[in-house]
Amino acid sequence: MTGLTVLLPPSETKREGGDTERTLDLRALSFPELAAERAAVITAARSVSSEESSARTALKLGPKSIEERFRNLVLDTSGTMPAIDRYTGVLYDPLGAREADPATRAWWFGHVVVQSAMFGPIGGGDPVPAYRLSHDSRLGAIRLAAHWPEPSSRVLAGRTAGRLVLDLRSEGYRQLGPVPAAIVPRVVSVDGSGRRKALNHWNKTAKGRLVALLARTGAQVSTMAGLLEWASSHGVVFEEHGGGWDLVAESLEPVAVR
Numbered sequence: 001m002t003g004l005t006v007l008l009p010p011s012e013t014k015r016e017g018g019d020t021e022r023t024l025d026l027r028a029l030s031f032p033e034l035a036a037e038r039a040a041v042i043t044a045a046r047s048v049s050s051e052e053s054s055a056r057t058a059l060k061l062g063p064k065s066i067e068e069r070f071r072n073l074v075l076d077t078s079g080t081m082p083a084i085d086r087y088t089g090v091l092y093d094p095l096g097a098r099e100a101d102p103a104t105r106a107w108w109f110g111h112v113v114v115q116s117a118m119f120g121p122i123g124g125g126d127p128v129p130a131y132r133l134s135h136d137s138r139l140g141a142i143r144l145a146a147h148w149p150e151p152s153s154r155v156l157a158g159r160t161a162g163r164l165v166l167d168l169r170s171e172g173y174r175q176l177g178p179v180p181a182a183i184v185p186r187v188v189s190v191d192g193s194g195r196r197k198a199l200n201h202w203n204k205t206a207k208g209r210l211v212a213l214l215a216r217t218g219a220q221v222s223t224m225a226g227l228l229e230w231a232s233s234h235g236v237v238f239e240e241h242g243g244g245w246d247l248v249a250e251s252l253e254p255v256a257v258r
Contacts, residue, residue: 083116110124135172213252
């Protein structure tokens with residue numbers, strides 16, 4: 001099946017609340033064959049979160065964030081919302097997901113996969129509760145860096161076969177579900193003299209703006225050539241450089257996604 005799949009990382013920050021009439025149902029998530037792996041992580045996360053001392057160590061919580069451990073204790077009963085709405089921060093805020101029109105949201109639901117530390121790969125529209133977990137967390141006997149890669153890669157390979165995969169995940173989350181054939185662009189800033197500088201924190205903003213524009217224009221691409229054609233028509237600059245692809249951040253200033 002041809003088309004485009006965009007892989008995103010989750011975010012540490014998450015919107016509270018959700019639909020209390022629709023609590024977590026592992027069968028309702030994309031890739032339901034991961035139910036056993038998901039249940040194991042949920043059980044382990046609940047265990048370490050039950051005590052403040054173990055939660056502080058396992059979840060890397062400080063004094064201001066220690067109460068986030070309670071999210072993991074009510075995963076089965078708290079309200080859910082689509083993943084694209086749940087996550088917040090510098091990558092997700094540029095999407096404006098909650099105010100987006102139905103067609104834009106449908107594009108995200110059909111094309112975006114988020115690599116969650118708690119649930120593994122999930123669809124952009126999957127209903128999930130708020131939780132606290134990071135890619136490098138160790139939950140007792142479960143180390144996420146060993147738990148997720150094989151099953152995540154397996155289901156992603158099945159979902160993305162024949163499709164163009166644009167991997168916008170951070171390195172830590174790419175390691176939780178490697179997709180060898182994916183395009184992994186480097187976000188760079190290019191100054192007036194043509195010098196390139198790889199961006200760190202602010203690369204997430206450019207990625208968010210890119211995913212916003214893809215959805216709002218209803219992008220239908222299935223090859224890198226098609227993506228380059230789409231990008232050129234919308235003023236987005238992808239450049240081949242050093243054997244990979246650079247995404248020029250300046251070409252994704254807010255004016256480009258209005």
